Amino acid sequence: xxxxxxxxxxxxxxxxxxxxxxxxxxxxxxxxxxxxxxxxxxxxxxxxxxxxxxxxxxxxxxxxxxxxxxxxxxxxxxxxxxxxxxxxxxxxxxxxxxxxxxxxxxxxxx
Amino acid sequence: xxxxxxxxxxxxxxxxxxxxxxxxxxxxxxxxxxxxxxxxxxxxxxxxxxxxxxxxxxxxxxxxxxxxxxxxxxxxxxxxxxxxxxxxxxxxxxxxxxxxxxxxxxxxxxxxxxxx
Numbered sequence: 001x002x003x004x005x006x007x008x009x010x011x012x013x014x015x016x017x018x019x020x021x022x023x024x025x026x027x028x029x030x031x032x033x034x035x036x037x038x039x040x041x042x043x044x045x046x047x048x049x050x051x052x053x054x055x056x057x058x059x060x061x062x063x064x065x066x067x068x069x070x071x072x073x074x075x076x077x078x079x080x081x082x083x084x085x086x087x088x089x090x091x092x093x094x095x096x097x098x099x100x101x102x103x104x105x106x107x108x109x110x
Numbered sequence: 111x112x113x114x115x116x117x118x119x120x121x122x123x124x125x126x127x128x129x130x131x132x133x134x135x136x137x138x139x140x141x142x143x144x145x146x147x148x149x150x151x152x153x154x155x156x157x158x159x160x161x162x163x164x165x166x167x168x169x170x171x172x173x174x175x176x177x178x179x180x181x182x183x184x185x186x187x188x189x190x191x192x193x194x195x196x197x198x199x200x201x202x203x204x205x206x207x208x209x210x211x212x213x214x215x216x217x218x219x220x221x222x223x224x225x226x
């Protein structure tokens with residue numbers, strides 16, 4: 001399975017945008033880029049996913065590099081509730097499982 | 111709509127005891143997964159199932175067995191618990207994937223298992 005690389009941690013101020021980077025240099029043409037987050041003492045929850053084009057939803061935006069070797073999860077206005085571990089994961093389209101790494105721990109300062 | 115429900119939420123076992131964790135989903139999902147998460151670590155896949163009556167090994171299957179007799183249920187069994195199996199266990203489910211979207215995994219709240 002293709003792997004992803006994320007920084008261990010990042011800090012942000014409340015109400016400011018946050019850009020969480022992810023490198024996936026061995027991504028294949030059929031791999032979808034997924035982001036999940038895990039709030040303290042909870043199960044992971046889906047945030048967003050994409051293949052080639054940038055994606056937006058109510059939670060976040062996903063910016064995918066043109067060569068697809070990296071991507072960035074963008075939280076437009078961080079809140080205290082956004083403090084969590086964020087996982088960047090690659091998934092091949094059909095019949096595949098998600099493999100989680102250690103993720104990036106986001107801290108949000110009031 | 112309950113989503114993914116795990117039982118029990120907490121359990122303490124002695125070494126050598128057996129137990130079963132139950133995962134139930136009410137979303138008619140084809141795929142179900144069992145993960146474990148140790149302190150400071152990401153999730154590691156134990157076993158998964160792509161449909162009723164089928165199971166497959168994940169990253170760390172040793173010491174665990176699974177069964178998917180009904181589409182809505184995925185059971186994780188520990189035949190002889192060991193302290194190394196102390197962990198938080200998460201179940202997840204997803205719809206069958208295809209070329210288009212809806213590949214989202216829905217997770218339960220977790221089951222905290224301690225083996226003494």
